[in-house]
Amino acid sequence: MCPVPARSGAAPRQASLAELGRPLADLTFVVVDLETTGGSPATSEITEIGAVKVRGGQVLGEMSSLVRASTPIPAVVSVLTGITDSMLATAPTLDEVVPTFLEFSRGAVLVAHNAAFDLGFLRAAAQACGYPVPAWEHLDTVLIARRVVTRDEAPNCRLASLATLFGSPTEPNHRALADARATVAVLHGLFERLGNLGVTTLEDVREYSARVSPAQRRKRHLADDLPTGPGVYVFRDGADRPLYVGTSRSVRSRVRTYFTASEPRSRMAQMVALAERVDAIGCAHALEAEVRELRLIAEHKPPFNRRSRHPERAVYLRLTEEPFPRLSRVRSVGDGVTYLGPFGSTQAAQEAEIALLAAVPLRQCSTRLSPSRPTAACALAELGRCGAPCDGRQGVAEYAEVVGAAREAMSGDPGAVQEALEAHIARLAAEQRYEQAAEVRDRLAGYLRTAARRQRLAALTGIPEMVAAAPTADAGWDLSVIRHGRLVSAATVARGVDPRPWVDAVVSTAETVRPVPGPTPCALVEETERIGRWLAAPGVRLVRLEGEWSWPARGAIRAALRYAT
Incomplete structure (x- = not known):
């Protein structure tokens, strides 16, 4: 896991066609146009299909057919297309036309003007006829034209306007084959312009932007x-x-x-x-x-x-180490201290602090107190929100019980915080103070999320070594060796290869780590969290585990799910 990038690649691998780019001149396109009885495949039917197959600028073939409809054609559609009910009376049915089109377009890239419309009807037609819906690669000449054609050249990107601009020999007239032929001329005109800009592959066309x-x-x-x-x-x-x-x-x-x-x-x-x-x-x-x-x-x-x-800007709440500990917001924590975090901002840490203090009466003054030198109590003691260890009303042993409750809420079971804030939410709601109730609810949710985050991190960083495997799309395995929450070695095992020798190899060549004090002793917090999400993905298997991987049954993770948004 070298930290410095160099001009180097992975092991030799045959690049896919998608990675190399497929030249437009080598691809077969089927330019299609439909006439229908309406605008939605859920309520309308196809009345005509026209398609032209082209490759390298040459027409390879054409297909055209009327399609018998089960309902009368609306008058406005007949006026627009010239297709009448009598013309469709002897036309083939959709069941007869669809297989012909599927065969005609097999292996080609579909092209249409406003492709979403035509593809929607074609997918619905294939499904209605009992065929698997093809995963057609497609291009939309409208979208390409919007990137290439300026308003000075054409007033809009309608097919008639673009056919005129590119000198189509066929005038579009709302009949399927004629419109498909006009779209071919538009497609070739657009490809010519894109080629002058260095856009020569199908992948380039999809990515292109003016x-x-x-x-x-x-x-x-x-x-x-x-x-x-x-x-x-x-x-x-x-x-x-x-x-x-x-x-x-x-x-x-x-x-x-x-x-x-x-x-x-x-x-x-x-x-x-x-x-x-x-x-x-x-x-x-x-x-x-x-x-x-x-x-x-x-x-x-x-x-x-x-x-x-800036991972170093994370904020933590920690209990100070003194006779009467209090909460402190810090940027780092050491080993053996009780902490909650990390938080993304000081504001988030402050909200969690308010939530914890609502349940546990820790002192909130910043003075360093001594059991042998009492000082005057503050107003919080009179309000019952502090046991007043400052003036001796609460001794070290009594205050230690309060600190123990805080430690449990921060690193174990947050039930005390959840119970106190839920009771507060109920009181505010009963008084119809809904906005304030929502604020307390959000504060509780934030506290539980952070406590759950801490427990997940602690569970993973406490494991000396773990080996896990995730299945790949081609039936191989991605192997990862993780030590104290840090990825120390990785490999991919191809399909059909015994992974066991690979596991031994990645473990033997893994990076050696030396844990340091803190919540993530060997890695960045984001790294350990990313590893945790990977381990939770479907199909991931634990191959080896030194120690145990668990979190408290009554911990914050389950409680946080209740407030997940």
């Missing part, structure tokens, strides 16, 4: 030598400083999108403008990539990453 500047697009070559499998990528400027760290299941494909795709985050365009190099680390599987990403962001704090840059 908002990507030419300078940004010219940097596509930075992705050429990156690995095609899972990993981490680092954008660097001319001075070799990390600008942005990201992760993907296919590094090359993901990095290419920064130069070709629509990116709603304006700061990413700024980042790409500054980037001069992209480094990558190939990883065994997605979990390893995500962990490496977190570590690199925390180490380098790249300016264009927004999340995970």
